Amino acid sequence: xxxxxxxxxxLHAVYLKWGWIQVSVTNLIVILLMFTIFGLALFLPFPDRxxxxxx
Amino acid sequence: MRKKLNSKEVFDTKPWSGKLREYDIIxxxxxxxxxxxxxxxxxxxxxxxxxxxxxxxxxWAQSNSDxxxxxxxxxxxxxxxxxxxxxxxxxxxxxxxxxxxxxxxWAGVTHRVTPAKDFVxxxxxxxxxxxxxxxxxxxxxxxxxxxxxxxxxxLDNAIxxxxxxxxxxxxxxxxxxxxxxxxLTEMAKSGALDAALLSQGGFFQTDSTKQxxxxxxxxxxxxxxxxxxxxxxxxxxxNETGRYxxxxxxxxxxxxxxxxxxxNSDSHPIGANADAYIMFIMGALSLGLVxxxxxxxxxxxxxxxxxxxxxxxxxxxxxxIKPRKD
Amino acid sequence: MSKKLWTAKVREAWQRNLxxxxxxxxxxxxxxxxxxxxxxxxxxxxxxxxxxxxxALAFAGPAWYHTSSFGHWVNSLHFWSVQLFxxxxxxxxxxxxxxxxxxxxxxxTWITGSIAFVASIATAxxxxxxxxxxxxxxxxxxxxxxxxSVGIGAFFNVTNLGxxxxxxxxxxxxxxxxxxxxxxxxxxxxxVVPPIDADENNTKVDSK
Numbered sequence: 001x002x003x004x005x006x007x008x009x010x011l012h013a014v015y016l017k018w019g020w021i022q023v024s025v026t027n028l029i030v031i032l033l034m035f036t037i038f039g040l041a042l043f044l045p046f047p048d049r050x051x052x053x054x055x
Numbered sequence: 056m057r058k059k060l061n062s063k064e065v066f067d068t069k070p071w072s073g074k075l076r077e078y079d080i081i082x083x084x085x086x087x088x089x090x091x092x093x094x095x096x097x098x099x100x101x102x103x104x105x106x107x108x109x110x111x112x113x114x115w116a117q118s119n120s121d122x123x124x125x126x127x128x129x130x131x132x133x134x135x136x137x138x139x140x141x142x143x144x145x146x147x148x149x150x151x152x153x154x155x156x157x158x159x160x161w162a163g164v165t166h167r168v169t170p171a172k173d174f175v176x177x178x179x180x181x182x183x184x185x186x187x188x189x190x191x192x193x194x195x196x197x198x199x200x201x202x203x204x205x206x207x208x209x210l211d212n213a214i215x216x217x218x219x220x221x222x223x224x225x226x227x228x229x230x231x232x233x234x235x236x237x238x239l240t241e242m243a244k245s246g247a248l249d250a251a252l253l254s255q256g257g258f259f260q261t262d263s264t265k266q267x268x269x270x271x272x273x274x275x276x277x278x279x280x281x282x283x284x285x286x287x288x289x290x291x292x293x294n295e296t297g298r299y300x301x302x303x304x305x306x307x308x309x310x311x312x313x314x315x316x317x318x319n320s321d322s323h324p325i326g327a328n329a330d331a332y333i334m335f336i337m338g339a340l341s342l343g344l345v346x347x348x349x350x351x352x353x354x355x356x357x358x359x360x361x362x363x364x365x366x367x368x369x370x371x372x373x374x375x376i377k378p379r380k381d
Numbered sequence: 382m383s384k385k386l387w388t389a390k391v392r393e394a395w396q397r398n399l400x401x402x403x404x405x406x407x408x409x410x411x412x413x414x415x416x417x418x419x420x421x422x423x424x425x426x427x428x429x430x431x432x433x434x435x436x437a438l439a440f441a442g443p444a445w446y447h448t449s450s451f452g453h454w455v456n457s458l459h460f461w462s463v464q465l466f467x468x469x470x471x472x473x474x475x476x477x478x479x480x481x482x483x484x485x486x487x488x489x490t491w492i493t494g495s496i497a498f499v500a501s502i503a504t505a506x507x508x509x510x511x512x513x514x515x516x517x518x519x520x521x522x523x524x525x526x527x528x529x530s531v532g533i534g535a536f537f538n539v540t541n542l543g544x545x546x547x548x549x550x551x552x553x554x555x556x557x558x559x560x561x562x563x564x565x566x567x568x569x570x571x572x573v574v575p576p577i578d579a580d581e582n583n584t585k586v587d588s589k
Contacts (some may be wrong), residue, residue: 002453010105012295015284022290022314030300030452038472041416042250042365048076048414066580067485071572073412081405087426094465095430099457106447106456107515143535151530162532166541257499261543263521268540271522280519287523296516299460302509304502306468331530345495348483358577360478367576370412377579 107283109297112252112266115275116243123219123243125214126273127236130170132207136267137170144168144268151331166264171203174269175239178251188238191231198230206230287312308337322340397497400568406569410458413573417480421568427466428561432554434458439550443513463505470498482574490571500557507549510539517542 003009014025023031084183106240116123129135133147141148141167150159179192210229217223242248250268270276285291292309295301311317311333319326348354357363364371439457440543446452474494476482483491506524510517521540528534538544 002394002450003099003457004101006103009102009299010107013284013294013298024284024294024298024301026295026298026300027293027303030303030464033305034303034468034472037468038417038475041420041472041476042362046414046416048369063580067487067575069485071410071575075408076411076414078406078409078413080407082427083422084418087422088429091423091426091462091465092430095458095462098461098464099454101462102457103453104425104457105514105516106453106512108577109513109515109518142532143529143538151526154514156530159530159534162535165535166538195382239500240429261541261546262538262541264538264540267518267521267525270518276518276522279515283515283519285519292523296514298525300464302505304471304505328530330527334527334531334533341499345492345499346480347495348488349492354481354483357479357481360479362579363481366415366476367412367579368482369414370576370579373411374579376576379578 056211102299105296105299110270110276110279111246112243112269113246115270115273116240118250119273119275120240120244121219122274123213124221124236124240125219126269127175127239128207128211128214128232129272130174130269131232132211132236132326133171133204134208134211135170135272137174137272142269144264151258151328153331153335154330156331166262167267168268170269170272173255173265174252175235177255178242178248179235179238181251181254181256182242182247184238187234191234191238194231195235202230206232210236288318289313307340308333311336391477399566403571403572410573410575412576412579417472417476418573420469420476423469424466424473426566427462428557430462431459431466434462434560435550436556443511443546447513459508463508466501466515470501474498480574481577484574484577485571487567487571487574490564490567493560493567495558497560497564499551500560504549504553504557507545507553510545511542511549513542575589 016023018026030050112123126135130138133139137144139148141150142159142162145168146164149157152159162213176195179188184192198206201358206229209227210224210232213224213227213229214221239248242251249266252269253260253263255265280286280291283296284294285296287309288315290309292305292312293301293303312329316323316325317329317333319329321327325332343350364378370376434455438452438459441449441452441455446456477491477494506520509520510524524539525534528537528539
């Protein structure tokens with residue numbers, strides 16, 4: 001079982017370049033995803049259950 | 056001011072005496088394991104994982120036999136990277152240094168590698184060779200080391216003069232070296248060198264140091280690394296083969312290799328020793344991360360930049376605590 | 382009498398410092414109400430999947446996943462759980478930084494956590510070296526220079542597959558597990574850090 005998209009994943013990677021900064025699209029997605037998750041974790045409302053409160 | 060800070064510190068230390076909320080630590084743990092398991096299983100089914108086949112000496116000799124031949128000659132001449140590397144493989148160089156610190160040299164030779172013998176002569180001896188190669192081996196073994204170096208250096212220089220084109224090299228005072236290099240190239244092409252280097256005449260083998268060093272002396276591995284965008288000078292440390300996510304967590308380690316003075320050429324005192332400098336920098340920064348709460352200025356950042364107002368917004372709202380002004 | 386027994390001393394110290402109510406709590410301070418708090422336990426969850434998939438890979442031997450499609454899938458589980466492990470851990474670290482979570486005698490919690498982060502990088506690195514594929518050939522060749530340059534390569538030889546395999550499987554997970562254990566115990570012992578600017582005057586008021 002090598003993954004449904006493993007053919008696509010094994011193609012040559014796409015790299016983005018800004019001067020001396022270079023990053024693969026996949027790594028960029030991972031990094032942006034981390035910032036997004038961090039932002040969501042800060043701002044999404046958290047279900048509030050007080051002790052003693054009935055559900 | 057100081058006094059107030061201290062009482063705040065004391066408060067932070069005490070067990071919480073305020074409002075509580077329900078918390079099921081076991082349930083939280085179970086849900087976390089279930090959620091992460093589902094994520095991992097989905098990702099594995101969707102994308103699989105990278106597993107690009109190893110390079111072999113067979114592949115190297117078949118696809119670029121001139122380069123393999125020239126590298127073999129360099130091993131015999133003592134001009135290859137691994138011959139002149141220094142510690143921990145041999146004493147033929149001082150290795151890298153940071154100012155007066157020659158840590159590489161001081162650590163000593165702990166994995167002795169003698170490229171001419173280990174990469175060329177020994178593998179050739181492990182197989183039955185054609186008559187001319189066997190004769191060349193005998194001549195090589197009975198020659199003085201000065202004579203050996205002279206023959207191999209002559210051929211090494213002649214190949215360099217012809218831009219690495221072995222066939223274009225005219226006859227010269229090369230002794231048995233052409234026959235040895237030809238013999239090893241043929242052995243590599245057949246795949247026998249992979250086995251010979253692996254076993255080194257023994258049965259069990261778990262150390263791949265010699266193969267890796269020999270590989271690194273030629274162009275084959277380097278070209279493959281460039282093609283896969285894995286070179287350190289272009290953030291390769293963060294990258295994975297194919298389109299898989301790499302080691303994003305190494306971004307800072309990788310970063311230093313992209314900027315001066317560390318990306319300077321090997322003729323620059325810091326460029327040449329970049330590996331050592333960056334190792335020290337990352338060591339210091341790691342220590343800085345571990346001891347961050349003790350560093351004035353940095354430890355105040357999360358208090359000054361009020362991201363915590365978002366995290367504890369309900370608490371601040373309920374208790375009517377206004378953002379600080381200072 | 383029993384005060385003299387080592388066992389009794391250890392038990393009493395344990396009960397004093399980490400009673401079962403602290404170890405397995407059913408309440409949290411009311412301010413512990415943000416999604417940012419779940420990233421510690423998510424990191425632990427990813428770590429547990431890394432250990433299980435890694436154990437499966439260890440049982441079948443290092444060459445298995447090149448030849449068996451089931452083995453390759455287990456390798457994929459290992460790969461993706463490591464990716465998620467780092468994502469969760471880094472977000473956890475960011476969160477704890479912005480909470481200044483080392484306040485109030487929680488320095489050791491921060492120190493053990495950040496050491497666990499560095500140890501994870503070392504553990505993952507040895508994992509990349511023992512994939513026995515092109516990637517590990519390349520990484521071994523490149524990384525040796527860094528370690529050799531400061532003398533570490535003399536006893537930590539990244540081109541030695543056997544050494545890296547044993548360290549990755551037998552030694553580093555143990556070290557990482559131990560640091561993580563101490564980290565979690567510290568969290569439970571000290572409790573979750575109070576909000577910045579909280580003090581005695583606003584802990585008991587129920588504004589709802």
